[in-house]
Amino acid sequence: MSPEPRILKETFTRLESEPDKSADYFYGRLFAENPRLRPLFPPAMGPQRDRLFHALTRIVWSQDSPAELSAYLAGLGRGHRRFGVRPEHYPAVGAALIATLRRFAADVWTPEAEAAWAAAYDAASTAMIEAAARDAETAPPWWVAEVVAHDRRAADLAVLTLRPGRPLPYSPGQYVTVQTSRWPRVWRPYSVANAPRADGLLRLHVRALPGGWVSGALVRHTRPGDTVLLGPAAGAMTLDPGSGRDLLLVAGGTGLAPAKAIVEQLALSGEARGVRLLVGARTRSDLYDLADLRALEAAHPWLTVTAVLSDDPRPPCDPRPPCDPLPPDAPGPGGVRGPLPDVLDRLGGWDDHEVYVAGPVPMIRRTVTALQRLGVPLTRVHHDLLHTGDGPDGALAGTPGPPGAPGAPGQPPARSRR
Numbered sequence: 001m002s003p004e005p006r007i008l009k010e011t012f013t014r015l016e017s018e019p020d021k022s023a024d025y026f027y028g029r030l031f032a033e034n035p036r037l038r039p040l041f042p043p044a045m046g047p048q049r050d051r052l053f054h055a056l057t058r059i060v061w062s063q064d065s066p067a068e069l070s071a072y073l074a075g076l077g078r079g080h081r082r083f084g085v086r087p088e089h090y091p092a093v094g095a096a097l098i099a100t101l102r103r104f105a106a107d108v109w110t111p112e113a114e115a116a117w118a119a120a121y122d123a124a125s126t127a128m129i130e131a132a133a134r135d136a137e138t139a140p141p142w143w144v145a146e147v148v149a150h151d152r153r154a155a156d157l158a159v160l161t162l163r164p165g166r167p168l169p170y171s172p173g174q175y176v177t178v179q180t181s182r183w184p185r186v187w188r189p190y191s192v193a194n195a196p197r198a199d200g201l202l203r204l205h206v207r208a209l210p211g212g213w214v215s216g217a218l219v220r221h222t223r224p225g226d227t228v229l230l231g232p233a234a235g236a237m238t239l240d241p242g243s244g245r246d247l248l249l250v251a252g253g254t255g256l257a258p259a260k261a262i263v264e265q266l267a268l269s270g271e272a273r274g275v276r277l278l279v280g281a282r283t284r285s286d287l288y289d290l291a292d293l294r295a296l297e298a299a300h301p302w303l304t305v306t307a308v309l310s311d312d313p314r315p316p317c318d319p320r321p322p323c324d325p326l327p328p329d330a331p332g333p334g335g336v337r338g339p340l341p342d343v344l345d346r347l348g349g350w351d352d353h354e355v356y357v358a359g360p361v362p363m364i365r366r367t368v369t370a371l372q373r374l375g376v377p378l379t380r381v382h383h384d385l386l387h388t389g390d391g392p393d394g395a396l397a398g399t400p401g402p403p404g405a406p407g408a409p410g411q412p413p414a415r416s417r418r
């Protein structure tokens with residue numbers, strides 16, 4: 001290893017040990033010296049701190065993997081276009097970052113450390129600026145989209161259909177960020193729930209979180225005819241074109257959205273791959289899309305959908321067929337009881353499958369750990385740790401963790417709906 005990554009990691013650990021204080025110092029300094037930059041940031045800075053540390057962590061720990069670092073920085077550069085960030089803003093951020101490191105890593109700070117950070121920041125900002133410039137040649141910084149349908153499936157859940165004013169390219173499994181007129185400069189990630197269509201329509205599954213700014217606005221205060229802004233598509237939870245393996249899709253709650261987009265992609269492509277979709281919900285009434293899923297299952301013999309209820313008051317059953325089915329009033333047979341990560345081993349062998357996992361962050365982490373225990377190589381487990389954490393203090397734009405890792409360092413805990 002060249003000395004620079006070692007120095008970056010050693011000094012960065014000092015910031016990691018005091019994340020709140022160092023982030024406060026960083027932003028305090030940045031805005032005191034550059035007040036014109038404050039309007040580029042959202043009103044509540046708590047979430048921004050998480051994003052800063054997440055990005056720095058990725059940059060520092062990817063120094064030894066240039067291809068991964070370069071892909072990450074390109075995405076970051078493209079994503080920053082929607083905030084109105086311009087090339088001339090970068091030096092001020094770099095100066096505040098180095099001042100923060102100088103202070104919080106004082107015990108290990110040397111001229112070599114200063115030079116290593118200056119070089120790393122210069123390389124990172126150049127990569128971001130260049131990626132943003134390339135992106136600007138073909139894509140807008142954001143898309144204006146009209147809400148063409150708003151299907152309220154429950155008091156706290158809606159399926160929105162959006163029509164972007166111009167085509168928004170994405171792959172099934174990816175997410176877009178959304179801004180509503182109620183909360184300027186506040187963006188939250190939502191997975192697209194359908195494969196790309198000729199008419200360009202996108203569907204989003206949105207659960208209003210308690211105190212959720214954007215999710216509450218989208219579920220309770222949005223009507224057909226309203227407009228929202230969409231950021232560019234991102235995320236690594238996409239089908240591997242080189243793999244013909246059967247798929248296991250593990251979807252918790254609105255984590256169903258990307259799984260459904262992948263199912264639609266396979267239905268359109270005609271690829272002959274078996275797909276097992278496990279749809280996790282707390283209770284039967286939380287299975288907000290089961291009727292649609294049963295219709296897909298009836299239309300495609302390669303698809304098996306199994307509902308998994310974690311908080312059902314009735315006792316669990318043995319899920320091996322013939323399993324105690326969901327009661328007759330449920331929209332279909334074959335339900336299983338238990339937490340999603342815990343039922344995996346009872347439902348089959350997955351070590352030869354390609355697995356996609358989406359849902360609450362703790363569920364993803366536990367599922368990835370369970371799959372690892374069951375012998376699935378981490379290179380075949382795909383997830384994005386998409387964390388809406390919607391609200392004044394809980395937002396973190398979804399960013400993928402390192403391939404196969406159950407959780408990227410620096411991720412804050414998920415907020416529970418309970």
Ligand SMILES: NC(=O)C1=CN([C@@H]2O[C@H](COP(=O)(O)OP(=O)(O)OC[C@H]3O[C@@H](n4cnc5c(N)ncnc54)[C@H](O)[C@@H]3O)[C@@H](O)[C@H]2O)C=CC1
Nearest residue numbers: 191252253254255280281282310358359360362363386388
């Ligand atoms: N690409 C992705 O990963 C996506 C993630 N999401 C996230 O999924 C979440 C969905 O929220 P809701 O619909 O309210 O889901 P929910 O809270 O109703 O939970 C859905 C399922 O996850 C399980 N679960 C929840 N917490 C768990 C834990 N700590 N350990 C194990 N299992 C757990 C539940 O038992 C249930 O089966 C949101 O946080 C959203 O940000 C949503 C869309 C896409």
